[in-house]
Amino acid sequence: MNKLLKQAVEGGSLAVVGMAKNAGKTVTINYLLAQAAIHGIRTGLTSTGLDGETTDSLYLLPKPEITLSAGSLLATARGSLSQGSARLELLRGTRLVNPLGEIVIARVRREGTVEVSGPETCSDLAKVISLMSGEVDLVLVDGALDRVAASAPSVTGGAVLATGAVVAGNVEGVVRETVYQARLLMLPPCRSLNVDEKNLIEQGGIAVSSADGLEILPLETAVDGPLEILDYLTPQCKLLLGGAFTDELAQLLLGASRRLGELSVVVRDGTRVFVGSRLWQQLERSSVDVLVMEAINLMAVVVNPVDVRGRQLPGDKLISILSQLLPGVSVFNPLATGGD
Amino acid sequence: MMRSNFVKAYGDALNDGAVQLSFTLPLSPGGMAKEAARHLAEKMGLDQPEVVHMVEAGTGFSFFIVYGFCRHQVDTSQLQATEVEIQEMSFNEINQYIQERIGRRLNVVAACTGTDAHTVGIDAIMNMKGYKGEYGLERYSWINAWNMGSQVPNTRLVAEAKKTQADALLVSQVVTQRDVHISNLSQLTELLEAEGMRQNVLLIVGGPRISHQLALELGYDAGFGPGTTPRQVASYIAREIYRRQQG
Ligand code: B12
Numbered sequence: 001m002n003k004l005l006k007q008a009v010e011g012g013s014l015a016v017v018g019m020a021k022n023a024g025k026t027v028t029i030n031y032l033l034a035q036a037a038i039h040g041i042r043t044g045l046t047s048t049g050l051d052g053e054t055t056d057s058l059y060l061l062p063k064p065e066i067t068l069s070a071g072s073l074l075a076t077a078r079g080s081l082s083q084g085s086a087r088l089e090l091l092r093g094t095r096l097v098n099p100l101g102e103i104v105i106a107r108v109r110r111e112g113t114v115e116v117s118g119p120e121t122c123s124d125l126a127k128v129i130s131l132m133s134g135e136v137d138l139v140l141v142d143g144a145l146d147r148v149a150a151s152a153p154s155v156t157g158g159a160v161l162a163t164g165a166v167v168a169g170n171v172e173g174v175v176r177e178t179v180y181q182a183r184l185l186m187l188p189p190c191r192s193l194n195v196d197e198k199n200l201i202e203q204g205g206i207a208v209s210s211a212d213g214l215e216i217l218p219l220e221t222a223v224d225g226p227l228e229i230l231d232y233l234t235p236q237c238k239l240l241l242g243g244a245f246t247d248e249l250a251q252l253l254l255g256a257s258r259r260l261g262e263l264s265v266v267v268r269d270g271t272r273v274f275v276g277s278r279l280w281q282q283l284e285r286s287s288v289d290v291l292v293m294e295a296i297n298l299m300a301v302v303v304n305p306v307d308v309r310g311r312q313l314p315g316d317k318l319i320s321i322l323s324q325l326l327p328g329v330s331v332f333n334p335l336a337t338g339g340d
Numbered sequence: 341m342m343r344s345n346f347v348k349a350y351g352d353a354l355n356d357g358a359v360q361l362s363f364t365l366p367l368s369p370g371g372m373a374k375e376a377a378r379h380l381a382e383k384m385g386l387d388q389p390e391v392v393h394m395v396e397a398g399t400g401f402s403f404f405i406v407y408g409f410c411r412h413q414v415d416t417s418q419l420q421a422t423e424v425e426i427q428e429m430s431f432n433e434i435n436q437y438i439q440e441r442i443g444r445r446l447n448v449v450a451a452c453t454g455t456d457a458h459t460v461g462i463d464a465i466m467n468m469k470g471y472k473g474e475y476g477l478e479r480y481s482w483i484n485a486w487n488m489g490s491q492v493p494n495t496r497l498v499a500e501a502k503k504t505q506a507d508a509l510l511v512s513q514v515v516t517q518r519d520v521h522i523s524n525l526s527q528l529t530e531l532l533e534a535e536g537m538r539q540n541v542l543l544i545v546g547g548p549r550i551s552h553q554l555a556l557e558l559g560y561d562a563g564f565g566p567g568t569t570p571r572q573v574a575s576y577i578a579r580e581i582y583r584r585q586q587g
Contacts, residue, residue: 049557049558050553050556099552099556099562100556117556120561121538121539144526144557145526145557145558147529147530149529149530149534152533204535204536221499221535224493224496224498242536244535246531247495248493248495271530271534272534274527274534
């Protein structure tokens with residue numbers, strides 16, 4: 001069994017998220033499903049929201065179809081059940097709905113194609129995964145567009161990031177954007193969080209932790225970079241952030257760090273960071289340290305060197321540069337190799 | 341299995357496949373330009389293309405209208421309708437519905453987000469004076485409506501949603517060049533997830549190039565296209581929030 005599949009099974013569930021539409025998420029799902037079938041791994045499949053239709057709603061291009069082998073589980077909206085060629089047995093409802101109807105769990109009786117339209121929100125997705133995980137070895141989640149929220153450790157046990165020629169016009173551009181996104185997802189964990197601090201972050205609170213203890217900020221959100229935050233920051237403090245870390249807040253902290261020196265920000269996981277790539281570079285060079293409560297297990301970056309219009313970038317070059325810049329992450333093209 | 345129902349374009353007679361096409365070429369009007377237009381239509385697969393109109397559209401450009409016959413047909417039994425399903429109510433019925441079934445005023449925050457500066461669409465839905473003879477959401481006594489205007493960053497919209505404890509967010513996107521709307525709209529979904537708010541708001545997007553299907557793919561609850569009226573939006577919000585409340 002290859003290393004990726006082994007790691008994925010250990011995680012229990014795996015989100016395939018993309019840098020953009022048509023980055024190759026569905027191809028990757030098919031690759032993983034095929035590998036799992038060879039090795040007798042029982043799989044379940046769902047998605048973040050609507051996906052997997054035969055044409056894509058942006059470019060009206062045919063999309064790759066997903067094929068499930070007999071015995072696999074599928075969690076999809078009731079309305080999608082009749083859309084593929086696979087013969088399905090309805091097992092049970094979940095009482096969770098998306099705009100196409102109730103999400104139901106079905107078992108594949110005869111191999112064929114399926115349409116997957118899973119839960120819209122991460123909280124529903126986590127529930128659907130747990131409803132399937134007792135009966136399968138691995139639950140795969142097909143991401144939508146460029147949304148990465150499904151890779152949060154509170155939702156899935158691991159992630160694969162799909163990238164490729166659709167992301168930028170040249171190798172340098174694809175590498176820059178991909179490395180930036182991968183590094184956000186792989187942000188290192190803060191090892192010194194105590195139980196109170198963890199609870200605060202989980203509950204979406206905002207606080208400053210310093211030698212003087214934990215001070216909870218009377219703010220509902222820091223998403224728009226409220227200036228009041230500055231009043232609470234002290235040298236060497238940790239800003240605990242239960243929500244999103246945005247450009248506005250990053251600007252504020254960069255300013256403060258010039259005055260205060262070292263400080264760190266702790267977010268729940270890498271999906272909470274919304275700092276643009278340019279500002280992120282400034283942060284990396286500054287005395288502001290960004291850490292996470294729960295690290296995402298980014299197991300692989302998959303590369304599709306061809307874009308929607310058939311334009312091709314040198315795949316081997318992309319893969320070798322990305323492998324160098326992302327040590328520990330396996331980088332491969334699911335259409336070209338078996339991965340390792 | 342539903343029975344097949346094939347349709348073709350209609351011109352003078354059923355199933356003749358007649359279509360009309362218009363486009364501009366970077367050529368001055370003349371015999372060569374006309375021939376180029378005809379050839380282009382032929383390459384698009386139209387049978388017997390005929391250039392029926394050619395006019396200068398700025399120096400060195402020509403605008404064409406071409407007639408032709410399209411061979412293709414579609415089977416409507418194989419298609420999924422991708423419109424928001426709305427049981428429309430009248431202005432008074434909507435207010436009464438909210439009052440009786442939900443029992444509190446609904447908080448609705450609207451904005452045209454990102455770099456997009458088009459306000460007319462979202463104003464049509466929100467403004468007191470309304471659109472197409474219908475009052476906008478601001479006029480509803482059982483809706484508290486905030487219209488934040490245009491070029492609103494997603495972060496400000498999220499902060500406002502939190503402050504007002506919004507039940508529904510209305511996002512307008514008109515400019516779709518280079519797919520700017522896609523990354524902007526999906527960023528909002530992700531921000532709401534990161535803030536732990538996504539499951540608590542009804543997330544709605546609208547605009548002339550927005551379809552319900554695209555909205556769903558972006559993680560929104562509903563998408564509204566051209567010609568949307570305030571009543572359709574208000575009916576949808578009221579019924580959907582009531583449905584969710586029922587669990
Ligand atoms: C007026 C206008 C402007 C005005 C806007 C003034 C203002 N305060 O809004 C000005 C002159 C500023 C402008 C600027 C630009 N514009 Co302009 N503009 C238009 C125009 C002529 C009309 C748009 C309009 O008001 N429609 C009327 C409203 C009522 O319709 P609507 O927006 O579709 O809204 C309805 C539905 O879509 C829906 N709806 C819309 N939003 C929402 C939201 C929700 C939640 C819901 C439920 C429903 C909903 O309900 C509404 C009522 O039915 C259109 C062309 C046209 N004829 O459509 C171009 C157009 C939209 N503009 C365009 C462009 C490119 C621009 C510029 C980029 C031009 C430039 N190169 O600088 C700039 C952009 C500036 C920016 N940063 O955004 C393009 C967009 C192309 C594209 N798809 O990307 C268009 C289509 C013109 C064209 N053919 O090229 N523009």
